[in-house]
Amino acid sequence: MRIGVRQPRAKALLARLFQAGLQAVDPYEAVRRQVRIRRDQLIIGSHHYSLAPIQRIVVVGAGKASGRMAQALEHQLGARIDTGLVVVKYGHGAPTHTIRIVEAGHPIPDTAGLEGGRMIMEMVQTLTSADLLIVLLSGGASSLIPAPVAGITLKDKQQTTKLLLRSGATIQEINAVRKHLSSIKGGQLAAATSARVASVILSDVIGNDLGTIGSGPTAPDATRFQDAWDIVERYGVSRKIPLSVRRHLESGLKQGVPETPKPRAKLFRRVENILIGDNRAAVDAVAETAQRQGLHTLVLATTLTGEARELAKFFGAMAREIAAEGRPIRRPCCVIAGGEPTVTIRGEGKGGRAQEFALAAAAEVAGLPEVWVAGFATDGTDGPTSVAGAVVDGRTVVRAQRKKLNLAKALQANDAHPFFEALHGHIVTGPTGTNVNDLYLLLAL
Ligand SMILES: Nc1ncnc2c1ncn2[C@@H]1O[C@H](COP(=O)(O)OP(=O)(O)OP(=O)(O)O)[C@@H](O)[C@H]1O
Ligand SMILES: O=C(O)[C@H](O)CO
Structure with a gap:
């Protein structure tokens, strides 16, 4: 230095x-400090998971620091990890054995990220309630695993992202919109699986709002279609966003498409969001x-x-x-x-x-x-x-x-x-x- x-x-x-x-927030060190196996228990932060009944441990994730987090997780859990896939920004890869690292576009999503997001969704859907899904999340995840809802193309998503990033909207606001165009953000990754979920999170968001970090794929979404719409209106992009995006938001306003999972949804009883590093x-x-x-x-x-x-x-x-x-x-x-x-x-x-x-x-x-x-x-x-x-x-x-x-x-x-x-x-x-x-x-x- x-x-x-x-x-x-x-x-x-x-x-x-x-x-x-x-050093206190180094992703590798933070995972090594917070995740360990002791006797028959997997310990993540203050959460204990009894290993014996767990059939498979699968790891997915996204974010600029998630490659290093994956590397540390392998170091701590070794052969207990069955398989995994983590999407990082180009050039942010790390040497891993079991967990595959995919590099993709940031801050504008690209086809590599789209494919990464698709593979992650496929992986988590095969899991059962006897499995443990570990999610490694860090800043940048929103762009790295785009999973636009049916009818919205990657190009539409790219255009919308560019407009939002330039609009002056806060990250909370940008992600409120992104959550309502996605099938993975806003708690939907957790909803897509039957497994128990432990999300290990390095926060790049002031105040650590779990619904905002990487658009909270495993966190309840406190925002609604109405918020997303108000935001695109407030920042003057409602007429500039692609038609497919506008139609989807409008349809959401009329309850034509389902909302993201909300804080009281039952599914979050099998989900833990665990912060391992922040400001x-x-x-x-x-x-x-x-x-x-x-x-x-x-x-x-x-x-x-x-x-x-x-x-x-x-x-x-x-x-x-x-x-x-x-x-x-x-x-x-x-x-x-x-x-x-x-x-x-x-x-x-x-x-x-x-x-x-x-x-x-x-x-x-x-x-x-x-x-x-x-x-x-x-x-x-x-x-x-x-x-x-x-x-x-x-x-x-x-x-x-x-x-x-x-x-x-x-x-x-x-x-x-x-x-x-x-x-x-x-x-x-x-x-x-x-x-x-x-x-x-x-x-x-
Ligand atoms: N000439 C400048 N002088 C001061 N600040 C600038 C200047 N140009 C850009 N910035 C600031 O830099 C920031 C953008 O930098 P950057 O792309 O690193 O984003 P970031 O918000 O820091 O991203 P991340 O959250 O990933 O660290 C904005 O806050 C912007 O206001
Ligand atoms: O990925 C994102 O949405 C930002 O980095 C905030 O976590």
């Missing part, structure tokens, strides 16, 4: 903190490590939203309060927050949420000694860039002036990336293999 900080202690501390956060786990690991390093530690939140540059102002105000008054926490300290702020893009520049946060924070902490503020995307790619984030301190503004970099202009143009490139302020990890949104840190030594 490369951290763009000169002061050796701050540099070492930040590296250690981010590494601890990543909170990363934040907690950072906090524990900070404490062990002798820092006073304060966790602010794990569900941050809102404009990144506004969040930076808040971090700036807090840094000044710590420097002047020793509150809300005394030095040496580390303040930690997790979540996924947004950036309303107005300029033509290059950047990401974490870099824009850091850029705005530089102006806020200007002049403060021994203070660092960092934004960090846990997947290692902040926005459409190849860096994880950036870090600033009380002298960033002066250094920028010396290099004739205009901070205000860069912020106005959403152009944080070249700014930090010139100042060597980036945090670089390469792809981390996990994704639990972002971490935001303030260090005052």
Whole structure:
């Protein structure tokens, strides 16, 4: 990991903190920690499954991290796994033995994903109540296993996905629509099988709504056709979506097609949705490590939203309060927050949420000694860039002036990336293999 900080202690501390956060949500490590066989029991998180009566254990799944999850599951369960198939994004494969890995398109679904989804549905339909279906779910699953209902083609689904992704709708809203065009999302994977279902989930959704992560193939769907319709109307795409999609939604409104399974459906009595990693786990690991390093530690939140540059102002105000008054926490300290702020893009520049946060924070902490503020995307790619984030301190503004970099202009143009490139302020990890949104840190030594 490369951290763009000169002061050796701050540099070492930040590296250690981010590494601890990543390790806590590494998909391979998380599965190995949470899934194990002890005597005649399969233990997943806090759930125990008696192995003797289970006939077959079949594994399916989808998501960017699901290949690594499959690899770890094989390591833990070995020959107990009968067969399996997991769909990952192109380039996200992992070496497995029993569980087949299929690579497919993301964020726009493609034929490989369609075929993957079809094979998964076929597999789960053959299972009986004596079998256990383990589902490995992580971010990206919605696009990776498209299974459009009859009458909607892959092309229709691709077009609809593009429109929704560009519309400004939240992931909760996008997935509410996708669940109502699919035969696998919104609890329907669980409904398609008679087996007991254990869904092992790495969350990339703020607040961990099980119905939203990967469009909740094994979770009850609290949304209805009416919600899906309201969303396409609200974001102005109801007239742009393909006719087949509009007809299907309209038919759903008139109860012409069945709803997805709802929270009180009986089928969920044989389903467990088990979270094995989320933003909170990363934040907690950072906090524990900070404490062990002798820092006073304060966790602010794990569900941050809102404009990144506004969040930076808040971090700036807090840094000044710590420097002047020793509150809300005394030095040496580390303040930690997790979540996924947004950036309303107005300029033509290059950047990401974490870099824009850091850029705005530089102006806020200007002049403060021994203070660092960092934004960090846990997947290692902040926005459409190849860096994880950036870090600033009380002298960033002066250094920028010396290099004739205009901070205000860069912020106005959403152009944080070249700014930090010139100042060597980036945090670089390469792809981390996990994704639990972002971490935001303030260090005052
Ligand atoms: N020039 C820019 N400056 C700041 N933020 C940007 C810029 N360009 C894009 N972004 C932000 O980057 C994000 C898109 O990046 P990306 O494709 O990595 O999506 P993501 O939501 O981070 O995906 P994932 O959930 O898979 O990590 C959006 O939040 C967008 O506002
Ligand atoms: O796949 C999806 O729907 C998103 O990554 C949220 O989990």
